[in-house]
Amino acid sequence: MFEMRYAADRGKADFGWLQSQHTFSFASYYDPAQMGFSALRVINDDKVAPGAGFDTHGHKDMEILSLVLTGKIAHKDSAGNTEVLPAGEFQLMSAGRGIYHSEFNASNAEDLKFLQIWIQPNQFGGEPGYQQKDFGQDEGLTLILSPDGRDGSLTVRQNAFLYQLILAQAGQQQLALAAGRKVYIHLITGELDVSGHTLQPGDGIKISEQAALQLKATADSKALIFDLP
Template identity: 40%
Template sequence: MKTIFYPENERGKNNIGWLKANFSFSFASYYDADKVHFGALRVLNDDTIAAGTGFGTHPHDNMEIVTIPLEGGLEHKDSMGNTGVISAGEVQIMSAGTGVYHSEYNASKTQEAKTLQIWLFPKERNIQPRYDQKSFTEALKPNQLVTLVSPVESADTLWINQDATFSMGNFDAGQQISYDIKTEGNGAYVFVLEGSIKINSAVLNKRDALGVYDTSSFIIEPEERSRFLIIDVPMS
């Protein structure tokens, strides 16, 4: 098993007033040759968006975009005709494919919103753009790892145009979570949202991450009540 440690304090940061962003990988004006991508995972932005503000209409193409609100909600509108609000407990996915325009604004005029914006390289290029969202509020129960996004179409998850799987869970200290890589040859990017976990000898605190690859499984041990996201992605 091989690992890459991504400490929170080495993330790129950008504060432009209405947006406070943390970049796990090179993005916008932040560039680090050692942090361009982890396999098919290209972007993981940890954003705080001020009340009543957001991202105006802008284009994307040939990228799988997954949005996970952590606090508050985002008002989404796109050129496919989709409009609505995605809130904490829900996940949104958009295949940009041949090209799409969209906007995202904090749905609240009084409270800030916190969200993860995640981009993956697609498995198949130039597909017809598509959009979906789903609530996982009832599925996310304590001490259970829940699949959010999967390359296999299912009523229980969101489908992605990539051999990738997203899983999330809230676990108490003392648990042992055995994680099996979902697709042979994939690696796993483990991102700690809250708390502290241990993988082998590596201790990860809030917003630290560990890329794990060249293995078929590994053990996660929460050192306190912890919440984490696992992004299982092709490495080539």
């Protein structure tokens, strides 16, 4: 089964310093038909004005992934992590029994654009965790998250996998799916055909009950592929 989630239909928020588009229900945007997909709870496409950001706030029992698209994030948390994330870098914060953090645009001149992603964990409480890594821009599939940190991936507290897909125009990739798994694909740039369904930037697609996917780029493309329980 395939269900498109078009970019134009996402929830929107504009606070002046922050412009955000919500794939799933978040904050003041509520749609009972868009409460997440499997363990994937949030994909927010955020643009933050120069020097602005999110003041210190708390999270508990959530896996929070950030991917910087352009600019840099200045991150600080109550576990003692003070980091700057440049474009292309992934950050995974496991909130565990509770953590406080702040995120700001590290530039006073340029906008920050990043994806904020929440995955519901299958382990609760425990020590908060922090991981950060640049996985490069290799063509094809690159494993970003896994439950066991295999192949140098970040370790997520859920039976979930995340892949970065990069394809040049006319490039193709096949992805086999284990029985009972669900997949969500979010297109960042380009144009991607997913087994006959065309995605434009910001679009997503919910996939279930499939044994394999045929992925073809009709323009240079970059996407995130979530393999979910």
